[in-house]
Amino acid sequence: MNAVALHIRRSGWLSYILIAAFAALIGVMGSAARALAADELPLFRQVAKADVTTSLRKVRRVRFAVDTEFPPFAFRDTAGALTGFLPLSVDAMCTDLKIKCEFVIQDTDKMEGALTGKEADVAVYMKASDELDFAKLEFTRPFLRPFGRFAARTSSPIRKTDVRTLAGKRIGVREGTTHASFIKRYFNRSLLVSFPNHEDLYEAARTGKVDVVFDDAFRLMFWLQGTISRQCCHFVGRGYLDNSRFSKPLSMAVRREDNDLRKVLDYGLDRLQSSGRFALIYNRFFPQSPY
Numbered sequence: 001m002n003a004v005a006l007h008i009r010r011s012g013w014l015s016y017i018l019i020a021a022f023a024a025l026i027g028v029m030g031s032a033a034r035a036l037a038a039d040e041l042p043l044f045r046q047v048a049k050a051d052v053t054t055s056l057r058k059v060r061r062v063r064f065a066v067d068t069e070f071p072p073f074a075f076r077d078t079a080g081a082l083t084g085f086l087p088l089s090v091d092a093m094c095t096d097l098k099i100k101c102e103f104v105i106q107d108t109d110k111m112e113g114a115l116t117g118k119e120a121d122v123a124v125y126m127k128a129s130d131e132l133d134f135a136k137l138e139f140t141r142p143f144l145r146p147f148g149r150f151a152a153r154t155s156s157p158i159r160k161t162d163v164r165t166l167a168g169k170r171i172g173v174r175e176g177t178t179h180a181s182f183i184k185r186y187f188n189r190s191l192l193v194s195f196p197n198h199e200d201l202y203e204a205a206r207t208g209k210v211d212v213v214f215d216d217a218f219r220l221m222f223w224l225q226g227t228i229s230r231q232c233c234h235f236v237g238r239g240y241l242d243n244s245r246f247s248k249p250l251s252m253a254v255r256r257e258d259n260d261l262r263k264v265l266d267y268g269l270d271r272l273q274s275s276g277r278f279a280l281i282y283n284r285f286f287p288q289s290p291y
Helices: 015-025 055-057 085-097 110-116 180-184 199-208 217-225 259-274 277-285
Strands: 060-066 074-076 100-105 123-125 135-138 148-153 170-174 192-195 214-218 233-240 251-253
Touching: 055 100, 055 259, 060 085, 060 110, 074 085, 085 100, 085 259, 085 277, 100 251, 110 123, 110 251, 135 199, 135 217, 148 217, 170 180, 170 199, 180 192, 180 214, 199 214, 199 217, 214 217, 217 233, 259 277
Parallel strands: 060 100, 170 192, 170 214
Antiparallel strands: 123 251, 135 251, 148 214, 148 233
16 A cells, blocks of 8 residues: 555644544543534535546556554554554545555655655645645645534533633633634633643543633544543534634645546545545544534
8 A cells, every 4th residue: 555644743733632542542432422424524525527537547546655653543553554544534435436545654754755756646734735835736625624622511501612601711721722822812701721731721621620621622532532531521512613723624635747636536535425434434533523
């Protein structure tokens, strides 16, 4: 197998869910979580088959590079086999499109070079658009975005998370994060309570030292469903999307000259979603919906 490049800085949103996610995967999950239905996933652009017929004939083999240090997105299982949300999604897409797909294991920092150096054909990025070299790369539509979510104690009367409802309430955040910046900007009628690390932040939620916490939905979901939370808390309100702060999308990137491949990937992702297979794969690696 060769090319899903999960090009994500280790200081980014994904890096801090890895330990919690891996713990969940090896069986320390607490209560059972509701499975995510297909209609709860973000929609891709709808691509008519007639639009990609010619491109499909040209694309017969694709190399996907993957970094195995990012569970549950990509990692090796106890037998050493490559698995995770991304490899299984790519495998399902390639099988459906009858394309031969390969993976090559490579460090995240070398993913862009592997793409431009033609060691790989596709890369999956988690970088802001102004950080990407648009002169060299083309991108599919995003297929997954991190959201910000509020969580509160299950005994809390708080159900809505609009500015008016949370006025005067204590909102816990991890200091110095984009989530803290978001709360400062939009919830200035609330009391911002900052914590130096996520452990202290979540413990404050569990013990009621704050009314709600606001954080990355993926990180929060693993804590909520894990044993450390003691089933104290749950998501409240809706997910918040902020492209300038914490909602950097996962998208597939190809070389600019590989427009046929980009069209095929968009089409394949659309079919993966509409068939329900995307939701099934998601449910294998994530305990609940982030939205």
